Amino acid sequence: KVPYKETIKGKTNIQGKYKKQSGGRGQFGDCWIDIEPLPRGTGFEFADKIVGGVIPQQYRPAVEKGIVEAAAKGVLAGYPVVDFKISLVDGSYHTVDSSEMAFKIAGSMAFQKGVMQCQPVLLEPIVNINIEVPDEYMGDVIGDLNSRRGRVLGMDTSGSGQVIKGQVPLAEILKYAPDLRSMTSGRGNFTFTHSHYEEVPAYIAEKIIAEHKKDKEEE
Structure with a gap:
């Protein structure tokens, strides 16, 4: 959760x-x-x-x-x-x-x-993420990170390829390990650490609030 x-x-x-x-x-x-x-x-x-x-x-x-x-x-x-x-x-x-x-x-x-x-709003945790991937998977992994509301902050080269440094909402990477494995034929690795909290976009906040309402009604 x-x-x-x-x-x-x-x-x-x-x-x-x-x-x-x-x-x-x-x-x-x-x-x-x-x-x-x-x-x-x-x-x-x-x-x-x-x-x-x-x-x-x-x-x-x-x-x-x-x-x-x-x-x-x-x-x-x-x-x-x-x-x-x-x-x-x-x-x-x-x-x-x-x-x-x-x-x-x-x-x-x-x-x-x-x-x-x-004007109450929801805040979500944003993490710093480092993703290590072979060169040929760079484009796919960056595209996927963007689709998860992530942003790329920089690149480094590592022995076996590239390290993508970015930030992404924690909610978007809960199942990231198997996804990264399948995108990179099992050759990608990642680590993440907590960075800060940011306001949740309205369209996502609405869903979270609606789910909470539903749970309360079912209690």
Whole structure:
């Protein structure tokens, strides 16, 4: 399975409000958060910007916890959401009905709704690949690499032929070994290492999201 990730390109200000009344004591948590993107590879930041105690100190970490848990589960296709900043800016509480649990749920609700307003996208791992092939198979192997959304970055000569250096999405080379063998009559070799994450093209992202929806419905 390819370790996709999710991230956002836009920003928003959104409310998460959890209110439940069931006999006796109710549940109440209410928060407003700003969500904005961070540069690729930054991870996650949380800023507490509450003034005047509109949410008491003891409940604020629960909002963050709800967001972290929701981010780990993903919003678009079940993959972790990365590279975003949350600012907790406002909210309200109830002296009797508020609890950490209620604020955790409110944080999670705000995040899930908010991400969908922030142009969410899927990210995929890109690998550096070195393919060693005899000269006569060069053209075929390069053509095939291009058809896998790969790009050739350079060439080297090796004892027995050429080394093609390139980058390609991990998703496109999951079954590369047998394919390369058959293209090169068993004489090609390759190695790869992780490079970075890039946005998944929309037409591919749509398929991944649709598959995730289908899996969820079948659960």
